[in-house]
Amino acid sequence: MAAGGPAAMHDGDEKGGLRAALGGLTTRGRSFLAAGIAAAVCAYVLGQTDLLRVGLLLAVLPLVSAVVLVRTRYRVAGSRRLAPSRVPAGAEARVHLRVENVSRVPTGLLMLQDRVPYVLGPRPRFVLDRVEAGGHREVSYRVRSDLRGRYPLGPLQLRLSDPFGMCELTRSFSAHDTLVVVPRTEPLPAVRLAGEAPGYGEGRQRSLALAGDDDVIPRGYRHGDDLRRVHWRSTARYGELMVRREEQPQRARCTVLLDTRRLAYRGAGPDSAFEWAVSGAASALTHMLERGFSVRLLTDDGAAVPGEGAGGFAGSSQESAEQAGLMLDTLAVVDHSGGGGLSRAYDALRGGNEGLLIAFLGDLDEEQAAVVARMRRSSGGAVAFILDSSDWAQGDVPPAGAGAAFEERLRLLRAAGWTALAVRPGTALADHWRQAGHQGAAQSAAGGGTTDLSGGWS
Known part of the structure; x- marks a missing residue:
């Protein structure tokens, strides 16, 4: 909630205020002034005294209205409240505005306007009738965006008009608010994903996966x-x-890797491959946090979010909703990176067992596919959702052999121990998540371990 202090409708500099008022003459006021001057000139030329009186009346009326408006001491306070301040793309938020008259005299007609980015909809305008001394008025409007991002709201503007509509004065509050539009998330089924390294989770490590030993x-x-x-x-x-100290619980770890390389995706807009990957990463990290995992968000440039815990993992002392909010806020503004490789992400993963790794990847050439394959060594389980640009490109003709090269990348990752799935346009992440669970069951039957996404390791 943002509040603006009392906005005085009276300028301390009388000359500057009068100059502003004359500049705020409406079309009606300018017309009256021009008609009055024209009538006075005609009366002088024709020698008509009555016409001169009419001309003077027409010319003086807008000037008197401007002077009265400037000398009126109106003090108005305004505030704004968002409900909620963070919404998924495509959802609506309601903005509540409150205007309070803190002066001792009632106001005249007030026109209220709030500045909003064009992607949120048309600029809201309201007309408020006379507000009594100490009284207030409340209005609200809705905003909606299909594009994620951080959008500023404000400043709130008040336009004061005289009773005849001859002059208008505009005052702005300094307070702003920010609406955060996060990626869409979808609920995911609680399944088991395959891909654990051989022997991982057995013996002492297995018993400490969710509950550590005594200090x-x-x-x-x-x-x-x-x-x-x-x-x-x-x-x-x-x-x-x-x-002896009480047992210190340890949470199973999960890293969600998002490939943001510009050259890895084609197209733009809410239905593009990159937006699907961002939404998928948001859904995955929310799902894993709800299952009790300690989660971090990692991008191809090696940056980890939120980064409070060791190695960038969210600390177990934080609430899951707070952790998810931090990462969703990051995903709300994430954009393409200029990097051409995933080596920084590999360096961030190298050096120890990082638990489960869930990756959302764009196009991979032979070199980058080899880098991703090596990431498997630093994870207990690895699942990759790969988007083929030849399928997602809109109107572009894919190069010859693109499909065969993509299948070869999938085979390379699967041979390295990844559960790799190709993502086609129009498919839901929940379907791919379930498909990964089926592959996990097959690998488990073949002798591999599984990661239980309901909250534990098995």
């Missing part, structure tokens, strides 16, 4: 501690009662 550093005894947790060796060493 080996003891602490002092506190009232209410279980006496069965007393660490007698440390008690004898320090001369006071020491207990």
Whole structure:
């Protein structure tokens, strides 16, 4: 909610205010002024005294209205409230405006206007009748965008008019609000995805996947501690009662990789391949957070979001809704990168087992496919959704052999241990997610492990 302080409808500089008022003469006011001057000139030429009186009346009326409007001390406060402030693409948000008269005199006719980007719809305008001293008026309007992004709202403008409609003065508040339009997300089924490295999750690692072992550093005894947790060796060493720390839970990890390279996608607009990949990444990270995973969002340039936890993973102390909000806000403004490769993302993944890896990739040449294949070594399980530009291109003729090259990339990733799926236009992510689960079941039957997306490892 943004609030603007009282906006004075009276300028401290009288000359500047009068100059602004004369510049704010309406078409009616200018017409009266021109007609009055013309009548006065004609009266002088023709020697008609009555016509001169009429001319003076017509010319003076807009000038008097401007002076009265400038000298009127109106003070108006305005505020704006968004409900909600974050919406998915294609959904509507409602903007509530409140105007309060904080002066001791009632206002005249007020015209209220809020500035909004053209992609959110037409600029809203409202006409407010007389607002009594200390009174307020509330109005609202709806905004909607099919394109994700961050859109500024404001400043709020008030236009004050005299009773005759001869002059208008405009005042603006300084406060702004921001509407965040995040990618569309869709609910995903709780399935098991295959692709764990051989032997991963067995023995001690398997038991610590969701619940870690006790901290080996003891602490002092506190009232209410279980006496069965007393660490007698440390008690004898320090001369006071020491207990083992409580079990520190660890969350299973998941990395969602989004390929943003410009050369990897063709087309633009809400139905383009890149927007499908962004929406898919948003759906995947939301789904994994709801299942209790510690999730990070990684792009091809190696940047991780939100980055509060170790290695860029969201800390377990954060709420899932807050974590999802941070990453969705990033995806709301993510754009194509100028990079040509995925080596930075590979460097960010290299160095340890990063748990489950879910990748949304555009076109891959032979070199980049090899880089993605090596990413499999740093993950416990790996699933890739690959968008073939030859299918998504609108009106473009794909180069000869593009389909065969794409199938070869899929075979290369599958041979490296990836569960790789081709994404065709018009298909829902939930269908591909379910298909990945079927492939996971097949790999599990063949002897591979599975990642349980309902919250654990098996």
